[in-house]
Amino acid sequence: MCNQTVCLVQAAIEREGVATVSISLLREVASILRPPRALFVNRPLGYPLGAPNDPELQHRIIAAALSLLERTDVPVLEEFTE
Amino acid sequence: MTGYRFSRYAIDPVPVVRLNRPLKECRFALVTTAGLHAPGQPDFDYSNRQGDDTYREIPGDIETGALIETHRSKSFDHTAVARDRNVAFPLDRFRELERDGKIGELNHRHFSFMGSIIKPGRLIDESAPEVAAMLRRDGVDAVFLTPV
Numbered sequence: 001m002c003n004q005t006v007c008l009v010q011a012a013i014e015r016e017g018v019a020t021v022s023i024s025l026l027r028e029v030a031s032i033l034r035p036p037r038a039l040f041v042n043r044p045l046g047y048p049l050g051a052p053n054d055p056e057l058q059h060r061i062i063a064a065a066l067s068l069l070e071r072t073d074v075p076v077l078e079e080f081t082e
Numbered sequence: 083m084t085g086y087r088f089s090r091y092a093i094d095p096v097p098v099v100r101l102n103r104p105l106k107e108c109r110f111a112l113v114t115t116a117g118l119h120a121p122g123q124p125d126f127d128y129s130n131r132q133g134d135d136t137y138r139e140i141p142g143d144i145e146t147g148a149l150i151e152t153h154r155s156k157s158f159d160h161t162a163v164a165r166d167r168n169v170a171f172p173l174d175r176f177r178e179l180e181r182d183g184k185i186g187e188l189n190h191r192h193f194s195f196m197g198s199i200i201k202p203g204r205l206i207d208e209s210a211p212e213v214a215a216m217l218r219r220d221g222v223d224a225v226f227l228t229p230v
Contacts, residue, residue, distance in 0.1 A: 001155075001157070001197055001198055001199075002115040002116070002155075002158075002197025002198070002229035002230050003197070003229045004088060004091065004197075004199075004202070005115040005195055005197040005198075005199050005202065005205065005229070006113075006115050006197070006227045006228070006229045007091075007093065008091060008093075008202055008205055008206055008210055009113055009115070009195060009205070009210045009213065009214075009227065010113075010225075010227050011093045011096075011097060011210075012206070012210035012211050012213070012214040013113070013210075013213070013214040013217060013225050013227075014097040014098065014099055015097040015211075015214065016211070016214035016215060016217065016218045017099055017218055018099060018214065018217050018218055018222055018223065018224065018225055019099040019100075019101045019223065019224045019225070020099075020224070020225045020226075020227060021224070021225075021226060021227070022226075022227035022228070022229075023227070023228045023229065024229065025229055028088075029088055032088045032089050032092055033088060033091060033092055033093055034092055034093045034094065034096050035093060035096075036096055036097060036098055036099075044158070044159060045157060045158035045159065045229075045230065046158035046159035046160060046161070046162050046163065046169075046170075046230055047159070047162050047169060048169065048170055048228045048229055048230060049168060049169045049170065049172050049175075049228070050169070051162070051169065052161075052162045052163075052165040052166030052168075052169045053165060053166045055168070055174075055175060055178075058168055058169070058172055058175050059175055059178070059179075062172060062175055062176075062179070062226070065226065066105060066185075066226070069101055069105065069224055070100075070101050072098050072100050074096045074097075074098045075093075075096045
């Protein structure tokens with residue numbers, strides 16, 4: 001499923017030497033899989049950036065995720081809060 | 083989600099890269115598992131019960147609304163992506179970050195998978211490392227990944 005696949009691709013990219021951050025819609029999957037950096041967004045499957053045609057919300061979620069990129073205390077799993 | 087055994091695939095050790103430059107100097111690429119692809123590229127194969135572990139290369143200059151979604155899973159609501167691809171593949175948002183100087187630049191290509199992969203052995207051994215190697219060769223500093 002999507003959230004697991006993200007974690008596995010993310011780990012491959014980070015192993016290659018490229019920093020990564022992902023959105024997760026399923027906190028339990030991210031906590032078990034342990035990708036380097038993930039932002040849990042408490043929205044239904046199908047809505048990783050929050051809502052369609054809401055660029056401001058999408059930007060807030062992206063900014064929250066990008067703020068994790070410099071963290072090296074991996075695995076990092078934070079929750080998006082408004 | 084019967085059939086998935088998440089704990090088998092726990093990432094250990096967790097890899098970690100230290101960003102060696104500020105975000106406004108970083109080259110970014112996007113990776114999604116939303117089953118999106120460009121017009122003319124083959125559909126993802128949802129009939130494969132093990133999961134389709136292939137990927138599509140998304141040209142950096144594509145019109146976001148032209149992306150086609152062939153993720154057949156019934157486990158998520160497809161209407162949001164149908165209305166706005168950015169909800170799962172925020173290319174327009176990253177173009178705005180690039181325009182505003184918040185990130186350095188976008189890579190000339192991005193990558194898309196279809197997430198419903200029950201048996202990810204080949205994904206782990208082949209397709210994910212292939213994409214990772216291409217991103218490294220492209221000089222990408224940071225990757226933003228989204229499920230659907």
